[in-house]
Amino acid sequence: MLNVTTIAGVRSRRRELWQRAQTVALVPTMGALHDGHLRLVDRAGELADEVWVSIFVNPTQFGPGEDFERYPRDLERDRELLATRGVALLFNPSTKEMYPRPGVTTVDLPELAGGMCGAFRPGHFQGVALVVTKLLAIAQPEVAVFGAKDWQQSAIIRRLVEDLNLPVRVEVVPTVREADGLAMSSRNAYLTSQERQAATVLQRALHAGEEAIRGGLIDGRAVERRIAATVAEEPLARLQYAAAVDPDTLQPLGTVTRRALLAVAVHVGATRLIDNLLLEVS
Numbered sequence: 001m002l003n004v005t006t007i008a009g010v011r012s013r014r015r016e017l018w019q020r021a022q023t024v025a026l027v028p029t030m031g032a033l034h035d036g037h038l039r040l041v042d043r044a045g046e047l048a049d050e051v052w053v054s055i056f057v058n059p060t061q062f063g064p065g066e067d068f069e070r071y072p073r074d075l076e077r078d079r080e081l082l083a084t085r086g087v088a089l090l091f092n093p094s095t096k097e098m099y100p101r102p103g104v105t106t107v108d109l110p111e112l113a114g115g116m117c118g119a120f121r122p123g124h125f126q127g128v129a130l131v132v133t134k135l136l137a138i139a140q141p142e143v144a145v146f147g148a149k150d151w152q153q154s155a156i157i158r159r160l161v162e163d164l165n166l167p168v169r170v171e172v173v174p175t176v177r178e179a180d181g182l183a184m185s186s187r188n189a190y191l192t193s194q195e196r197q198a199a200t201v202l203q204r205a206l207h208a209g210e211e212a213i214r215g216g217l218i219d220g221r222a223v224e225r226r227i228a229a230t231v232a233e234e235p236l237a238r239l240q241y242a243a244a245v246d247p248d249t250l251q252p253l254g255t256v257t258r259r260a261l262l263a264v265a266v267h268v269g270a271t272r273l274i275d276n277l278l279l280e281v282s
């Protein structure tokens, strides 16, 4: 596996592959890799000649008081995992390499970024959209692979790629879960064992919403209340939001008719967790 820290290094490898007419699938990550990331890597391997992974804890997507400083970092372990998974190139730039001077360019999709997580993490999706745009411009992959757990993020990326005519296919891979249903996340590492048990409430709440819809409840707000009520049953959990939205536009669904995305953000102790469930409603 090539370990590359500079943009020039990535570009030089990219040129070599173009000469050989070989394709690249990029998996952008912030490291602290778990099985969910490895699933993205495996999927990427099915879609291109080489799999490239970026590990960059992007400061512009963390707000003041968020966990940028304490975000889990374990580059050595990540490197080993990726090498055994057949990854061809790891791009691990410094902050200075990615942001040599304060940027003045923004990538903003207010309609998609304003609600759900965006309502509680102002600036977060502008940071994500900017860094992903930069990573796509740097690596110029044929495919970029993201996880469905961060649904709002993937919807924003799909849309920015479409709007900016970026020559890349966006592949979104289903969420990988622990045996008890908890969505895998680097932030699960923050949970105490009691909180870890309590965290299963996210799945229960989403399923309560699904059951309500399958039982005939079509009022989006009422579905959100059903999800919230399930979260409220768990003493260690504090709901941030429950949403029933259109999976593409992320706009709230007054009436749940066809496709719906149910999403939650919950604090379990001091840790903020998110999860979602995509439903086809007949």
Ligand code: PAF
Pocket (backbone or CB within 6 Å): 028, 029, 030, 056, 058, 061, 128, 131, 132, 150, 153
């Ligand atoms: O999902 C993540 O890990 C990050 O938001 C991403 C897409 C790598 C951008 O920093």
